Amino acid sequence: MKNNIMLRGMWGKVLLLIIMFFSLNISDALAENEVRNVLFISSYNENFITVPYQIEGIKSVLLKNNVQLDVEYMDSKRFYDEESRRIFHDLLKYKMSKLAAYDAIIVGDDNALQFAMDFQEDLFNGIPVVFLGINDFKRAGLANKNKYMTGIIEETSLKENIEIAYKFNSKATRAVAIVDNTLTGIGDMEQFYSIKDEFKELSFEHINTSEYTFEELESVLENVGDDTILLYLSMFKDKTGKNITIDEAVEILKKHTKVPVYRASIGGVGNGLLGGKMVSYFDSGEIAAQMVMKILNGSSVESVEMVTDSPNRYIFDYNIIKKYNIDEKLIPEESVLINNKVDIFEQYREYIIITLLIIFFLVVLLMVLAYDAIKQRKIEKELMESHEKLDKIAHFDFLTNLPNRIKFKECLKEEIDKGISGAVIMIGLDNFKKINNTLGHEYGNMILKKITDRLSKIADEKHFVARHGGDEFLILVRSESKQELFRCINLLKNLFHEGFVVDNRENHMKASIGVALFPDDGTEAEKIIANADTAMYKAKRSGKSNCLFYTIQMKEELLARNNIETVLREALKNDGFKLVYQPYMSSQTGEAAGYEALIRLKNHNIPPSVFIPVAEECGLIINIGRYVTYEAVSQLRKWKQQGYEPKPISLNFSCKQLKDTQYVECLKKILKDNEIEPEYIEIEITESILLEKAESTMDFLYNLKNMGIKIALDDFGTGFSSLNYLTYIPMNKVKLDKSLIDKFFELNNLSAVENIISLAHSLNFQITAEGIEELKQYESLRNIDCDYFQGYYFSKPLEVIEIEKIYFNKQE
Template identity: 50%
Template sequence: MLAIKSSIIAIIMILLLLWVKNRNIIKPVNRLNKSINGIDIERHLGYRLPLTESDTFFGVASSINNILDKTSSYFYELKENQEKLQSSNEEISATYQQLAASEEELRAQYDEIQSYTEKLESLRQKYEIAIEGTNSAVWEFDMEDENIYFLEGFKNIIGRATKEKENIYTTLKKFLSLKDEEKLIKEIVKYIRGEKEEIHIQVKITDIFGNLKWLLIRGKGIFDSNNDIKLINGIVLDITSMKGQEEYISHIAYHDPLTGLPNRRKLMQKLEEDIVESNYGAVMLLDLDNFKGINDTLGHLYGDKVLKKIAEELENIKDEKVFVSRFGGDEFFILVQGEKDIDVIENYAKQIMNIFKNKIIIEGEETYLSCSMGITLYPFHSNEVSQLLMNADMAMYKVKNLGKNNYMFFKEEMTEKLQEKMKIEGILRNALKKEELKLLYQPQVCTFTGKIVGFEALLRLKNKHISPGQFIPVAEETGLIVEIGRWVTKESINQISKWKKKGLDIKPISINFSPKQLNDLNYIKFLENTLKEANVEAKYIEIEITESIFLEEKEKNIAFINKLKSLGIQILLDDFGTGYSSLNYLTFLPVDKIKLDKSLNDKFLEFENVKVIDSLIFLAKSLNLEVIAEGIEDVVQYKRLKAAGCHYIQGYLFSKPLEVEDAEKIYDDNFLDKISHDQL
């Protein structure tokens, strides 16, 4: 029992001890542990452990709080030092960055200086090359002591060394002529006075070898603080070679390459200068007669040699008053300068004409030439270059029209004729635009039946009293005949088409063909297309040509006519008997008919001369050619032509040229019925 009590007491004591232990040790330890876990210096630097004096671990908690106080103090001090350190680091970083930027800037400046150094070296080398390559020299003129310094290259120009410093006037006298010396001094003075922006002048010198050299001198001033010129720096450039090239180019520009004579440009320049300086003189235009025939028969190379020979002959009569030039082609202009005596001027003209009295022999070939020359005087006829050239041209063409191989002075009435020609040209151009051209139709009548066998289309101007004899030559000269020729061709073909549509018996229309139309390279194609569009057969178109077509480029023109014939076109030789060698032409020309000219009929249809006509008609028939006599106005002529066997008659005996409406009215008439049997 006692043992049980002792055990119970022991248990109670143990439990009591455990309670005391729990109260005084375990719970305080847990509280202390919890408090310690609440410490967070980073987030809550002011945190402290709660203190209870009765607490078993009061002393421990107090010690921990003391540690926390010191830690907090150290932390604040550390933070303050950290901020100071960070500030110092930032200052150091900024300083470093500044140093780095300065280093970069210094490096860039160094690179830039290095680049400038390289560029300066390159420029120095280029400068030396330029000085040597251009054969130039650098100079400097001191305004105070009037000394000139030659820095580079002058030795190469003059052929000897010079003093580095020398009085400018001594230098100028040494190398320049008096004229060029004065010219250069004037140039410098003008620059100093501000009259020029720079010194820029060309002068001539003679080097030690006696060679003439051209120098270009350029310079500009260096100004002091008072804006006064202190120094003048510049360059002397040897331009001798360039001057030679300029002279060569100028010679080419102002001279004819074939003859070496001054050309058109030089002539006009010379004439303009002489009109101002001399005030009077003469202009002569020389044009070779029939020179194209020489080119065509003997060749262009031979023709060129003839031109050179003529140029030499003209040069032989040249004196201080005479200026000879080649204007182009076979035209030469001669100026007689400063002369107003007509007899003297005419004497020069006669000397020129005498050149052509003798034969010209080139490569064994003998050639005879003639020329036509027009002469105009200044200021008597004009003071304008263009007008003087035109005057000489008009006078020259007047000589051509009168038979060539002569000279003539310009007359004012020639201008009136030129103005009339220009007026007619304007009318023709306007007529082409506004369809103011028309065709009249003159019947061609069979000599034996009296019936119309065809018509000749004759060009007229509507509402204008200008005859074909006036406007056709103008059309020829201006080239309008090409366009007019096409109009006549198309109008004639269209008229045949209209007659065809009316059911009339188609009669051919003959149209006149100018030599100028041979230059219309597309005419044959145009003719072919026009016939096709109008549905007209080529055999109803007859083309009248004259012998003049074959005077130049004979083979080429015959080939052209043969192309026309290949289309089926009939070819008539017009104005037969008025040309150069009509009978000879008949043996080779591709013609189908000949047309006896009115002048031939008037001359040889007289009773005593009628055998000439008989012979011509007989010859034509023997060559299988048909004959038309034009300009027949009386029955006597008709009867004689009929007796000679002439095929067709055209003329006022039967009908004048008619409007198309009137032509249609007599379309099927028999003209023999209109002539009395007594007359026949």
């Protein structure tokens, strides 16, 4: 059995590694990328020594990004006159007309860049061009000013090469560069003389191979003495126009020089030249391709800056180091030494390390398996001993150490199965979310622990206490006595009379309680808990800090509420709402001064007084509010287009809509899109929106005011401190509630209303009287300077077509 366990453990680990490996490879294989095309134009041919490295570097980036690379060669070292350029141009133009369009062009070295600059409009109009291997800094700078060109220059590290050469030969007095009259050679010579002032101890000279035949050059080279630092930069063409390759040039230098020849570019190192700090053409190609990928992935060419630091590194021929007795201590640490014999370990370093790692892994694996076998019995014993701990984790709340919902459900099921009657009490803390949001979750957890301490004091054989989750607790009352149940409820209420002190801060908490009886309210544990939860949430909606027993009506209300929520969601989705408009009349003109937009359901006879609270509770009020705003502003635009005189529309704004932090921006956009001035929109708020006088609420109102929206305080007179609101709300109008007007008319005390109107006028507010249903009300309020009137005496809420007939003089 022990061996079986060991094998299962080993094969399980191996299987896991195999699954991980294939998962990664399968996900890579399934990745789909759009194929894009890039053209590389080389100044030279495929046999030129630098070109294969450039192409290899470019491919290392493009191929793994699913980019197709084509290559064209100008072969300008052998053919570079107007005729050859014309032939190359015509052939390339023909090919490009027959092939798929290129997404980007890469040009290598100076001649190809000049070609791209000369024929950009004809061949590469609007196509990003990335250059590399450019020796002529002026040409590179000029190209970089073109918004479609960027790239990497080829800085030949001449300064570093002269510095290292001077270290190797401190007796040197001259620095001599071998150049020619090719574009590359001209660029090399400019770079060489650009650093002259940095070496006061050396005189700077050059040997221009284009001023000699190659036979004459041999004797010039033989006369170069030990006091000279000799740099081979360009040596392609002599004065007769004869061209030679780099390999041929290296042969001449090797045979006819008596000093180390330094090289700032690839070629010849390992075949007779000492070397130096030189350009890595692979790295240059890789960087250029990375710049192309940035552009293909969305960056503008102008944002991809030209790279002025070449990816250069030191490479020396160890045989030449020995030949000229150069002190190896002077060689930079990061240098690459060619022809340097290394020991077996250095030669096969990677293979040896990998082998050792595999052996180490196998030894460790065997040790682990052996250890697993030795410890198996001990582990099994510990697993048995930890059963109780696992059971506690599964059945007890980690924060409070109270039994959790699973444990509570099991205990309740046992009581039901015994046929015993009892009750389930659900306790939900009121406004606990505010504690978490203001003082933090850690602080909230400490309060929950304090509450747990008090609840635990009532736990006994008759009372089983558990945590339901979040800020909710469950009590199982194992008693048929109603007296015992009410005693328990009173105990729970008393627990919250005193505050809970955390970090020297006293927190007064309130709780809503829901009670479900069993078997009266159910015979299944899940259902009884759900019924207690329903009663608790009903208590919360009824004003909080209440205790309610579950009734079937609560379930029906919950179902009705859920049905209404479904209706509202369908209405938002399928254009199930409409707006009606109730005019408010001007006391000065007797005509409609504006309209209040009121929302209705098209296909359901559910009044707003029923579905608006549901919308507020489930969060749909934000989308409904935006719908009302959009429809009302759109209607203003339609009336404006039909030539009707624009009149303001009032929109009712719920306190729950304050959660719509983007409402102001949304309103601005809707007004702008419909070309409606903000002055034609009036936002009606109620006192409930101002209860906390929160800074965010005031900021919201001032933002509306500042953009030109009018603000009205609706249902004035129904709150507790209405007069106080008038002193700080940035509003334009006060709407007197119907209940306030009816009350003062019943008491025959219009002087109170007159005082309110006078106060509002003194604060530059206009007054609208709501709920006007009799001529007497209208005349009395008009006589005490009420500004506007709204109510069924004038008009009920009307459909758009009725508004147009009555108030826009469109009667048949």
